[in-house]
Structure formats: structure tokens, C-alpha cells
Amino acid sequence: MKIKKYEAKTEQEAIEKVKEDLGKDALILNIKKISPKGIFKLFKKPSVEVLAALDDQFNKITDSPKNQNNNIISEQKEIIKCLESKLDYMEDLLTKVMDKVSSVEQVKSYDDKDNDKKYNSSVLQLLYDNLINNEILPELAEFILKDLDDNDDLNPENVNELISVVYNRIIDLIGEPAPIKADSSQPKIIFFIGPTGVGKTTTIAKITAHFCLTERKKVGLVTADTYRIAAVEQLKTYAEILNIPVEVIYNSDELPETLNKMKDYDLILIDTAGRSHKNIEQFKELDYLLSTVDEKQIFLVLSATTKHKDMMSILNQYSSISDYNIIFTKVDETISLGTILNVKYLTEKPLSYISFGQNVPDDIELISPKKMTKALLGSIDEL
């Protein structure tokens, strides 16, 4: 704001001076008459003093209708800017508060995790966490790490020793793999049993291909799965490719005679219908089918993707069978292999093969305790 004084002989003249200098928007703040004082009183006429002001801001707003609009807009912009900066500030504040809250939660969860710690030894704790991450049963993980806890494990020698003890314990738990042998050391009649859809027929095809093509053995196939028309066709398709016979039995009593016809074969693999672990009738039939043959091997085929509770129920249903080996399929479809060790630990039955894909005959191998142990210990290389 500009404030100026103007003096003139008359009020009119002074105001004109103001308008000339400051323009028509000048504000007249005060008008006063000035009477000459002292000796000048005699020679000088009274004059008028005008105090005028010009408000630049006011001037802008009141310029012209167009300018007025522009000015209103710029004033609104100013307000919006102000609001925006206030909002920015609020957002900033909110972020800081949120950060604080989450850091408090983090600390809390860290503490909670701390409370979950089972071992003084950080190496043991890490091994334990990896086993649990692989869905090994807590009681089994504790069994594997039993009596190893020691706080003084920062020495690299101790770390190596700890890991090698744990590694060997798991290797021992997995045990020696039990392969199928096409020689006189084992019964040559082999049943494949297990829940529906786990991969029994595909596994038989893989094993048959191995013995026919690689070991040049005489292999015969029998299917007792006549529940589904497609099941017989599935096995026949593989048999045709390998140019070997398939016998189909429609009831359990036909089995001994069928096997008798194949007595000069090196191996006879018998496919069975998948059983739902909830269907007790089907298990009675299976028990009866198995009872028709004395000299036999049984392979229980299980999927590595089965949930722990379901696996428990499946194992419970097959518990009437005292002697069997285990094949795990669909290892490629899971990221945690703990179930394999859990099943081995709970059943104490030998582990044989793992299947890791749909390709016949390639996607199968004898279980490797070393590979399996490394996988179960997870990030052991990072220690």
C-alpha cells in the first residue's frame, strides 16, 4: 500500500493531484486544512493537505470485470494451494504415524518370534525353522535336533559339527531306499496300491518301461482296476507301446490263476483301483485281493501334495497292511517335502521312489537320502 500527502490551495485541487498521481482508485484517508503559522500567516493563504493511499492488492481486484475474475481465480488458486500444502502436511504426518505404528508392531512381532525361540543356539534355531518351513512335524523336528542345544556355537567348527550331526540324523531317518529288483532276492509279484489319482498307473508305466527297456526284463502287467473303463485302457496303452501283455481281472479270485499264467515272467506289476480313504468297503476288497497272493511286495503310492491331516487318515486306513514300501509322487507339485519324512517317521516303512512329473518313463528316480536331506534343511548353504 502506498500512502502519500498532497497539498493544494483547495480540496478539489488536492484530490485532482491525488488522482493524477495514484489513479482513480486512490483512497482519500484524510483531508485537512493547513493554516500558515507565525510570520507566514501574513503572506501565505491557507491550503489543503490530502492524505491518500493506493492499495495495490485492492487495485488489482477492482481493476476490470475481466481482471476481477482473473483475480478471483488466482485468489482461489492461492486458497487451493494453501489447502493442498495443508493436506500434504497431514499426509506426511499420517505416514509418520503409520510408520511408528508398524514399527511398534514389528518390534512386537519380533518379540513374539523371540518368544517362539526353542533353542539358545542360533544355528539350531535356523535349522529348526527350515525344517518347520518344510512342514516337518514339530515333534519330528525336535527329535532331529534333540540334545544338541548349546549356546556356544559361533565357533565355525561347532557350526560344521552341528550341521553334520543333523544331516546324518536325517539321512538315518530316511533310511536306505528300497528299489524293485527283478531277481530272485525279492518276490516278483508287486502290487501298487494307494488313494485315487495319486499316480499309481503312471508310476507302473515308468517302472515297467525301466525294466523292459533298460534292464531287458520280461515284465507282465495285471490290472484289477475295473471300476473305470478308462483305467484298463490307460494301462493297455502303455503295454502296447512296450509290447508287453496286460491281464485284466474282474474279481479278486481270478488273480491266482492269472498270475500262474505269467509264472515265467521276471516281474508282474499289479495295478489296483484308487481307494478313497473314507470308503471302508473298498478297503475290505483290497485286503481280500492282497490276501490271494502269498509271495508279494506291496508299494503304497502317496502324493507329496497331500495335506497332513488327510495323510494321517490315509495311513490309518492302510495300517492293516503290515508290510509295504512307499513311493511318493507329485514331488514337483509341492515346495515343501516334509511330508515325506513325516510319513517315513510315522510308518517306519521303507521309502522307494519319488516321481516328479507326468513324463513316462523319465520322471521317476530312486529316493536319494542325500538330496532329500539337503532339500529338507533348506538354506543350509547360507549358514
Ligand SMILES: Nc1nc2c(ncn2[C@@H]2O[C@H](COP(=O)(O)OP(=O)(O)OP(=O)(O)O)[C@@H](O)[C@H]2O)c(=O)[nH]1
Ligand atoms: N505333476 C505330476 N503329475 C503326476 C505324477 N504322477 C502322475 N501324475 C499325474 O496324475 C494324474 C493321475 O495319474 P494316474 O496314474 O492315473 O493316477 P492313479 O493313481 O492311477 O489314479 P486312479 O487309478 O484313478 O486311482 C495323471 O494326470 C498323471 O499324469 C507326478 O509325479 N507329478
Ligand SMILES: [Mg+2]
Ligand atoms: Mg490308475
